[in-house]
Amino acid sequence: MRTALVLADRTAVLFLGIAAGAAIGYAFGSAGIAPPPAGLTVPAGNARAAAAVLPPSAGPGGLEYGRPFQPHLLRAVAAGEPVTIGVFGDSFGDGVFTALYRLLPRKDRFRVLKFSQQSTGFTRYGRLNLQEHADRQIAEDGPVDVAVISFGANDTQGVYAEGHAAPLMSPEWQRIVGARVDGFVGLMRARGVAVYWLGLPKMRAAAFDADIAAMNDFYRRRMAALRVPFIDVHPLTVDPRGDYAAYLPDPVNGKEPRLLRANDGIHMSMNGYIVITRALAQRIRRYVAAAERIALPAVQSGSAAAASPVVVAPPGSPQPAIRRVDGRRPAPKPRRELRPAPEAKRVSRSVEQPPAEAGSRPRAVPIPGPATPHVEAPSVPANPAPKTPPAEPEAGIVTPRIGDPK
Numbered sequence: 406m407r408t409a410l411v412l413a414d415r416t417a418v419l420f421l422g423i424a425a426g427a428a429i430g431y432a433f434g435s436a437g438i439a440p441p442p443a444g445l446t447v448p449a450g451n452a453r454a455a456a457a458v459l460p461p462s463a464g465p466g467g468l469e470y471g472r473p474f475q476p477h478l479l480r481a482v483a484a485g486e487p488v489t490i491g492v493f494g495d496s497f498g499d500g501v502f503t504a505l506y507r508l509l510p511r512k513d514r515f516r517v518l519k520f521s522q523q524s525t526g527f528t529r530y531g532r533l534n535l536q537e538h539a540d541r542q543i544a545e546d547g548p549v550d551v552a553v554i555s556f557g558a559n560d561t562q563g564v565y566a567e568g569h570a571a572p573l574m575s576p577e578w579q580r581i582v583g584a585r586v587d588g589f590v591g592l593m594r595a596r597g598v599a600v601y602w603l604g605l606p607k608m609r610a611a612a613f614d615a616d617i618a619a620m621n622d623f624y625r626r627r628m629a630a631l632r633v634p635f636i637d638v639h640p641l642t643v644d645p646r647g648d649y650a651a652y653l654p655d656p657v658n659g660k661e662p663r664l665l666r667a668n669d670g671i672h673m674s675m676n677g678y679i680v681i682t683r684a685l686a687q688r689i690r691r692y693v694a695a696a697e698r699i700a701l702p703a704v705q706s707g708s709a710a711a712a713s714p715v716v717v718a719p720p721g722s723p724q725p726a727i728r729r730v731d732g733r734r735p736a737p738k739p740r741r742e743l744r745p746a747p748e749a750k751r752v753s754r755s756v757e758q759p760p761a762e763a764g765s766r767p768r769a770v771p772i773p774g775p776a777t778p779h780v781e782a783p784s785v786p787a788n789p790a791p792k793t794p795p796a797e798p799e800a801g802i803v804t805p806r807i808g809d810p811k
Contacts, residue, residue: 609670
């Protein structure tokens with residue numbers, strides 16, 4: 406049984422790798438990528454999409470789910486240091502990283518880091534243990550204030566653990582995967598990181614969409630139990646009838662339909678990732694602004710220490726990184742600067758890809774110059790010269806990489 410699962414997993418990755426190259430161009434569609442097909446009409450008045458753009462406000466005092474602000478976040482905003490946003494996920498998380506990188510720029514004192522990795526998931530711990538990997542990443546790249554997490558597109562399959570296989574969404578599957586999810590969130594909490602979980606969009610293939618709907622429901626219930634905000638993006642990716650649509654009007658400005666989906670029917674285009682993360686970026690800004698309202702008066706009155714809540718990690722959990730006595734962050738190890746690559750050239754052919762691997766992610770592009778411990782906000786022309794990225798051996802795209810359902 407284990408051998409069969411391994412072979413099936415590797416076969417899916419190989420098949421997606423072949424198709425991913427042809428789908429790359431669509432994953433980074435720009436505003437002028439191409440007009441909608443002739444005769445396409447998108448009904449106006451998508452109330453569900455409009456409602457999703459404005460998420461519910463945070464808890465009392467601007468706190469998400471009533472959790473206190475963590476000491477290192479208060480110290481960072483008090484000292485005028487950038488607030489670090491870490492994006493964790495599969496190749497779909499790569500696209501989320503690219504969008505947040507643009508929506509939360511360095512000039513606004515945000516530092517967005519990409520910790521996502523394609524072809525990963527909570528059912529694939531034989532390939533990569535996500536909790537252990539994230540622990541090493543944070544230890545190497547410095548403290549993280551806010552974690553944005555998006556997994557699931559690679560997990561629409563059974564899981565092999567404890568010597569036997571558990572079918573998708575069976576009670577045993579939910580127990581195994583749920584424990585791994587709890588451990589991952591627990592790691593973030595032990596390090597004093599505020600957590601947001603970003604759901605998955607509507608999928609084109611009906612069978613795969615049914616699996617993703619079940620996955621979203623599973624994570625929504627799990628996050629409610631953990632008191633973690635779950636950001637539902639499904640309403641932003643359907644037409645007024647609730648059907649999949651590649652072209653949709655921007656829910657904020659209501660402009661003419663734009664291409665929001667990649668050609669594989671799984672991932673988003675660059676425009677699409679911005680649409681589904683815009684409300685999350687606004688929510689993070691409000692959260693940080695609320696922290697500033699607490700931290701800055703405390704600094705001015707000389708009582709910053711009293712304003713910082715004490716964080717006690719659960720027994721046996723990793724402890725938050727040690728900070729200097731003066732309250733400022735220790736400098737993280739140098740990290741090569743990463744920028745989302747220029748938008749790729751659109752592929753003229755339509756390539757159907759089975760919903761087995763959740764797509765691609767942005768490729769890290771080294772920038773000449775001295776190494777820096779953070780990611781600088783990209784300076785990209787309004788219409789950069791299109792470039793065709795090289796095909797990759799696995800499911801995934803190039804920088805800003807996008808998605809990776811199986």
